[in-house]
Amino acid sequence: MIIVAAVIAELGAFLIAGLVFFGLKKRYGWTVASFFLLGSIVWTTPLETLGISTGSYSYSSFAGSLFPGYQGYFVWIGIVPLWIEMGWFIVSASSFIVFHDVLLPRSKTVAGAVLAGFFAVDLDLMIDPIASSNKLWVWIGPSLSIMGIPLYNYVGWFLMIFLYDIIIWNTVIYFRKIRVLSAVESKLFSIRENVTSVSMGKRATGFLFRMLVFEIFAIFLIKAASMVL
């Protein structure tokens, strides 16, 4: 039965997210792992909410199928199932470690982030067709697509993983200037040097600020892509 796949997907995502969190904690410690996990939820919820509320896709195929009042999945953040955000966390953290830590430890941040973005798109080229054809989520709006998946979805995956990678590297792993934001940030947070040790409050504020700015930028680009493609 297809509903079993939905339950397995939800529980499996939590299990794998736990494993990835364990790996991040071992490598970088509790603080970075927690920033990474909580940041993934904050980073993806607005975009997912926008996608659902504008009718691009839906997560409600299984609503009412297990018991009365069942929404389609067990745990939700607003109108987004939490396991979807765990999926983003798994892909972004895996890509981050593979490129920044294992394969390209001495390369520039941007190079690692670009490859992480493409790697994530490649992973989603398997995830999305399987998930949507098994109704874990359903794409609604007509669009140029590959195997039923709109092309702008992959633009979104690249942007979201690429930008989150840049934010994590420059805010959580280190606390560095991001050139395009430096004029504003030098006034707001007085970021002048590349440092590894800053107060938790300053790091958290910088993290939220950067996610907000880049999120708006990403939504704008993804919306433009959805209109063109």
Added chain:
Amino acid sequence: MTLPRETEQEVRARSEKIAGSIIVILGALASIVLWLIVLANGDPIRPFTTDSASVGYALGITFPVICISILATIRLREKKR
């Protein structure tokens, strides 16, 4: 008698090994699952089938994952030495 403590480098190497191993396992799992999907002839795990376009698509997207998993394994072994 006190036991010798791990140096920072040793701790870092151990953590890298654990984190890297998890990632490599995830990559390998993803590849295996996908190949099972292809071999299962598309049902009940849609939309993959054994027609050439579907197999070509599956090969095209699993190839980079498999390559990256192999490269990561080699790099982790080098670090271990």
